[in-house]
Amino acid sequence: MTPTRETFGNIPHVSVVLFYWLTLLAIGIFAYGIWRRFRLWRRGISIGLGQLFARNFRQIVARLNPGFHRLLKEGLGQSRVRGRGLASWAHIGLFIGFMILFLGTTLLEIDHLAAGISSALKFHKGAYYVIYEFLLDVFGVLFLAGCVYFLWRRTRRPASLGNRPTDWYVLGSFLAIGITGYLVEGLRIVWQHPVGIAAACSPVGLLISGWFSGLPDAAARSVHRVLWWVHSVLVFGFIASIPYTRLFHLIAGPLNLFFAPGDLGKLAAVSMEEVEKDERIGVSAVEHFDQQQLLSLDACMECGRCEEACPAFATGKPLSPKKVVQDLKGLMTLSLGPGRSRGTAGSTAAAPSEPSVPALHGDTIQLETLWACTTCSACVRVCPVRVDPLTLITDLRRNRVAEGALSGTAATSLRRMQSSGNLWGWPLVERANWAEGLDVPIATEHPKFDVLYWVG
Numbered sequence: 001m002t003p004t005r006e007t008f009g010n011i012p013h014v015s016v017v018l019f020y021w022l023t024l025l026a027i028g029i030f031a032y033g034i035w036r037r038f039r040l041w042r043r044g045i046s047i048g049l050g051q052l053f054a055r056n057f058r059q060i061v062a063r064l065n066p067g068f069h070r071l072l073k074e075g076l077g078q079s080r081v082r083g084r085g086l087a088s089w090a091h092i093g094l095f096i097g098f099m100i101l102f103l104g105t106t107l108l109e110i111d112h113l114a115a116g117i118s119s120a121l122k123f124h125k126g127a128y129y130v131i132y133e134f135l136l137d138v139f140g141v142l143f144l145a146g147c148v149y150f151l152w153r154r155t156r157r158p159a160s161l162g163n164r165p166t167d168w169y170v171l172g173s174f175l176a177i178g179i180t181g182y183l184v185e186g187l188r189i190v191w192q193h194p195v196g197i198a199a200a201c202s203p204v205g206l207l208i209s210g211w212f213s214g215l216p217d218a219a220a221r222s223v224h225r226v227l228w229w230v231h232s233v234l235v236f237g238f239i240a241s242i243p244y245t246r247l248f249h250l251i252a253g254p255l256n257l258f259f260a261p262g263d264l265g266k267l268a269a270v271s272m273e274e275v276e277k278d279e280r281i282g283v284s285a286v287e288h289f290d291q292q293q294l295l296s297l298d299a300c301m302e303c304g305r306c307e308e309a310c311p312a313f314a315t316g317k318p319l320s321p322k323k324v325v326q327d328l329k330g331l332m333t334l335s336l337g338p339g340r341s342r343g344t345a346g347s348t349a350a351a352p353s354e355p356s357v358p359a360l361h362g363d364t365i366q367l368e369t370l371w372a373c374t375t376c377s378a379c380v381r382v383c384p385v386r387v388d389p390l391t392l393i394t395d396l397r398r399n400r401v402a403e404g405a406l407s408g409t410a411a412t413s414l415r416r417m418q419s420s421g422n423l424w425g426w427p428l429v430e431r432a433n434w435a436e437g438l439d440v441p442i443a444t445e446h447p448k449f450d451v452l453y454w455v456g
């Protein structure tokens with residue numbers, strides 16, 4: 001007999017109809033959540049996506065090509081996730097397991113729709129069925145292993161890892177989805193009685209079916225139906241919760257990998273034209289970041305790698321790149337949400353009907369935080385989804401410099417440069433004393449021209 005199974009086998013028609021309605025509901029909640037965040041990103045400075053489609057095909061491909069390359073290497077290939085020992089491997093297992101299960105479920109639905117048109121179109125049978133069932137069974141184990149590791153790690157709460165109550169829901173529901181999936185498969189084997197390769201191609205399900213071997217067919221069918229519903233409801237919950245939990249990095253992460261510039265952390269020059277047009281330098285309100293920078297705030301899943309790599313954080317300075325990103329994300333949500341007009345964000349003055357929003361500079365990000373950054377780029381290099389805390393910081397810092405809002409060592413150094421021509425405030429004739437006895441070139445005044453030139 002050709003190995004196969006019915007897609008909604010043992011599930012009454014009314015349950016199947018309800019299943020599709022609930023699927024639509026879950027997708028609706030998911031789409032609404034994405035739309036809510038998308039509206040926020042759109043409020044940033046345009047990255048020119050609209051104009052892109054006015055170009056010809058070659059130009060569009062040239063612009064999008066690096067993004068596709070990164071998506072393959074850093075998204076599907078998980079190349080930036082590596083380097084964190086067991087956590088990286090657990091994620092890779094979870095990721096591959098999820099992708100295979102997702103692909104498998106999609107193919108199953110396509111087969112179901114095709115079979116609905118004509119039974120001749122059904123392809124979920126024979127060798128295809130055997131390979132399909134085997135791969136899903138094996139990769140499901142990888143998915144579960146990743147979940148178990150991450151749950152165990154959460155009980156230890158590494159200091160750099162973000163922690164929200166919904167993290168437990170996400171990992172717990174993943175674990176429950178995996179376990180109920182296998183139970184449903186095991187019970188299906190009990191009542192369906194497949195033999196030979198048709199049973200052996202689901203090794204985990206076959207093993208579980210052994211636990212229920214004494215169960216009469218009718219009882220196995222009843223338990224199967226109940227667990228099928230539990231499994232389905234958990235999956236609906238997962239789909240609907242993606243935009244509202246840390247799982248949002250599934251969407252925003254790859255999007256940011258795609259749209260992020262290739263040269264992260266690079267200080268872009270500011271032109272006089274830009275300054276005249278914008279009437280400001282740098283970022284004084286959250287919507288002065290560009291659309292990709294706003295998207296990157298949502299891509300951050302608080303893994304804490306940037307914080308662990310940051311020398312300022314390690315030496316007790318008031319700076320955590322992860323916190324900067326999260327604080328800006330919080331401000332974006334508060335200040336660019338529906339009902340907030342352009343221009344009120346970042347300002348403490350709110351329209352009478354609007355609750356007041358914290359200011360960007362001072363309330364949300366402190367000056368000491370901005371000046372604690374050494375611009376070393378370590379945070380940029382380690383971020384798995386190409387968030388660029390350094391550029392966020394330098395954009396904010398530029399604005400403070402332009403507004404004359406400098407304090408601490410930076411302000412003192414600039415004042416000393418202005419008065420004495422050196423950072424230490426030494427008298428002009430003494431400022432090169434530190435180089436005495438060292439073989440270093442020294443600049444001196446030119447005898448004819450009013451310039452300095454190297455004499456050593």
Ligand code: HEM
Pocket residue numbers: 074075076078081084087088091094095098099150153154167170171246249250253254301303384385
């Ligand atoms: C572009 C694709 C993705 C990237 C770059 C990515 C990256 C990451 C990183 C770096 C972490 C933190 C892990 C650590 O501590 O080092 C994480 C957490 C997590 N990822 Fe992904 N991820 C991606 C897609 C996915 C997908 C498709 C899933 C599957 C559903 C997933 C599920 C999770 C879960 C559940 C956590 C939380 C673990 C915890 O609570 O500790 N991710 N992701």
Ligand code: SF4
Pocket residue numbers: 306309310311312313319320321372373374375376377378379380389390393
């Ligand atoms: S660039 Fe700044 S924020 Fe990033 S790691 Fe270096 S000091 Fe920390």
Ligand code: SF4
Pocket residue numbers: 299300301302303304305306307321322325382383384385386387389
């Ligand atoms: S900015 Fe990147 S490295 Fe830092 S916590 Fe967020 S995702 Fe992790």
